[in-house]
Amino acid sequence: MRTVFFLVQKEFLQIIRNRTMLPVMLVMPVVQTLLLSFAANYEIKNLALCVVDHDLSPMSRQLVGKFTGSGYFKLSESTFSRSEADVSLARERSDMILEIPPDFERNFMREGKTGISLTANAINASKAGLGMGYAGNIVRDFSSTISTTSGAAPGARINMTYSNWYNPKLDYKAFMVPGILGEIVALIICFLTALNLVREREMGTMEQLNVTPVKKWQFILGKLLPFWALAMVMMAVGLTVGWLVFRIPMVGSLWLVFAYTLFFAPAMLGIGFLISNFSETQQQAMFTAWFFLLIFILMCGLFTPVDSMPQWAQWLNMLNPVQYFVAFMRQVLLKGATFADVQQNFYSVLTYATVVNGLAVWTYRKRN
Amino acid sequence: MINVLNINHAFGDNQALTDISFDVQAGEIFGLIGPDGAGKTTLFRILATLLLPGSGSATLNGLDVVRDYKTLRTRIGYMPGRFSLYQDLTVDENLQFFASVFGVTVEENRHLINDIYVQLEPFKNRRAGALSGGMKQKLALCCALIHKPQILMLDEPGTGVDPVSRREFWDMLRRLRDGGLTILVSTPYMDEAAWCNRVALVQQGHIMAIDTPEALTAAFPKKLFAVRAVDKYRLINDLRSMETGANAYAFGEFAHFASPSAKIQVADVELFLQKKGHNGVEVKEAEPTVEDCFIDLMTDDSQQSTVDSPPGEITLK
Incomplete structure (x- = not known):
């Protein structure tokens, strides 16, 4: 010893x-x-969002506002041409494209159902995945508020509550x-x-x-x-x-x-x-x-x-x-x-x- | 004190040692002399219990290097060819450390190293890595002696040390021997042979000869001349062609010419060289050294010829 x-x-x-x-x-x-x-770290902020708003309705503007107001996205470009938006994505000026179709608001009000399209640059898969996740939350949140406030077609909605244990x-x-x-x-x-x-x-x-x-x-x-x-x-x-x-x-x-x-x-x-x-x-x-x-x-x-x-x-x-x-x-x-x-x-x-x-x-x- | 019997060792296909046998008497300095790659270090590592021999046996003071290695390690002092102390520890810390792992204290064995330590003392708080080559050797020697070994083994202690320190170092070894220590030392420097009581000439894993340096040189079988001329390279080539069995090689500023015939005289060589058109020819008889013996044995052994060997070093071409 x-x-x-x-x-x-x-x-x-x-x-x-x-x-x-x-x-x-x-x-x-x-x-x-x-x-x-x-x-x-994994928190992604300031994803560059390119908006192609074919509708230009109050509701579509409200949705874009939700996106930019979330803190996760910032508006990089706004255009009316999808091909321009694609170029923006290809040149990496934007990380994601939000395309709102012409009858966005009308369809929602009449049929209680409407669609938007999200395109992400998935070269960085985790960034794209997270971006999509954030976007999904925003859209869900948005659709539920819209349907309650507008009183339009009360469709079946799932209300989600979150609770993260230990953290x-x-x-x-x-x-x-x-x-x-x-x-x-x-x-x-x-x-x-x-x-x-x-x-x-x-x-x-x-x-x-x-x-x-x-x-x-x-x-x-x-x-x-x-x-x-x-x-x-x-x-x-x-x-x-x-x-x-x-x-x-x-x-x-x-x-x-x-x-x-x-x-x-x-x-x-x-x-x-x-x-x-x-x-x-x-x-x-x-x-x-x-x-x-x-x-x-x-x-x-x-x-x-x-x-x-x-x-x-x-x-x-x-x-x-x-x-x-x-x-x-x-x-x-x-x-x-x-x-x-x-x-x-x-x-x-x-x-x-x-x-x-x-x-x-x-x-x-x-x-x- | 040291008995080595028929040791063979191979690294893969490379036969490093072939049938090595020799005995070292108590209280003598025994030198293993040979060029780099002759197998000296391999033999040392076997005797220091660091390497298991391929075959054969060796005992040191009656202790077998394979069977009794544990006891043996406390009886030998081993100084590897490369400086192997802690460079980031000071002189005193190294000494303390090696004393303590042998279970002794520096104080109780101070008398063993006192002669050497007095020279180290001014640097006792300096890190070992910052010492000069000669001082490093002295420190390594102190560390190898601190546990009072009966046998001291030094692998190429002269390498990387200036001539003055080298001489001092050998003086110390002789004093240690006079104190009763048995010393086994290896060296590639032929001139260091003179400091040993007996030497073994080693070449390519073989021992070519074992004897006292005096007996080796006395038994030199050829007549030796020191020759000088302006064109040294041509001189050596011409001397070699003078008669069959003759050898010539550079030796300091001269060339040494070893002739197998005893009748040949200085005048014969001079005449031969003048015929060959050499300028500034100077020929004299020379006393053979251990290096001459080594080269002679080596050429006999392998029929290889040697050119351009500076004194104290053998270069094979």
Whole structure:
């Protein structure tokens, strides 16, 4: 145990000496949470709308007013020619075309039924999808108000009510920040462990250590403990920023969050360790780590819900440690889940960490 | 102290070591001399318990490198060819660290390294990466000695160090040997052979000869001349054609000419060269060095000829 202490001491000395490592570890969570949650979010505003109003009735004007007044759309162009509107869409001056047919108001009043056409530029499918969604809501809303106020043909209408649990205002940040925190901690410690271990090999210090009586488990523990501790520090920094800047809800127990991190971190450390065993240079380790981490992050449920992935992807995702962390963070911070609610997740992560570290220890060789 | 028996090792199809056997006596400096790629480092890694030999066995102080590697690691001090200490730790931190992983303290073993450490002391708070080549070597030596090993193994300690530091370093090794330490050292520099008690000449994974440097040079089987002329390149080619079995190669500002016949005299060589139309011819008899022995053994071995080898270094063409 004394040897492990000396190894950890040496590791911390090196971490403190390193000019980039500490700043990166402390600044990265802050910058990423700020950037990802303020800039790279899904809320789409100011979609450029091109209106082709063939009707020019009070009702059609009212509808256009609803669109522009919603905050999601801004009027980019107004024309009477559909072909001009198409050009506008093709030139990307507009994101969406709203075409109102000549008998829009008359049909509605007489038959209680009318139509409009919406065309979106779906090069960016999610933008188009969201735009269509917003537009659908506006039209539905509009048709219901019109039919009640105008007294025309009382057709069958469906009145929808909404209620969003755990995130009542559908606050994007409350949803993203806890997930991002999990993702960042996972990413950084996995990277650092892999690079740090390979660096010892690259610099030749591994060889010098290998001729000492330091045992395999001592060496490994000496490497994992410092980064384990750093994971906890990063988590604390991230949560503080989340609370100070975003006022993210912290419904559940923070103790639970830290306890979970304590179990989760070894899983990521183990992956980094495993990668290092198969890399000769830091560059190789970097590429391998990127390959896995990119998949982990894209599949972790941060950007697209895991539940909407095909079944095979969900199965595959059981191998994705980041997914567990993101799910856990949202459940505990937003929903106030207790240990009993998330224990399945705990056990999964514990198993994961055990298997990965077992593999890493097994493949690590002190001599060839 | 060190017994190596029939060690073979191959990396894939590449036979790195073939039938290596030698013994090192307690309290001597034993040098493995040979060019880069001769297999010296591979052999060192096997003896340092870092690499399992393909076949054959080796014991150090009675401990087997495969079976007893754990105990052995506490008995040997190994200094790899590349500087392998923590560049971002200071001199003292490195020393403390390596002492602590061996379960000793710097204080209790200070006397072992005192001679060397006094030179390092002014830089004790400097990071190892910022030391000069010579100082790095001294620090590495201190770190290899701090746990009081019985055998010291140094892989190419002279590489990347200036001649003055190199000489100082060898002086230290001799003092350590006089203190009773057994030292195994490898080097590509032929002139360093003179500092060893005994040397093994290694070439392409084979040991060509093992003896004291004096005995090796005394057994040089040819007559050796140092020759100089204006056109050195043509000179070497002409000397080679003078008689069969003769060899010529650059040696500092001279060319060395090794002739298999004992009868040949300085005047014969001069006459031959004048006939060939050389200017500024100067011929004198020369004392063979370890490098001459090495080149002689090497040409016998592989029938390869050597041109242009600056002193202390062998270049194969």
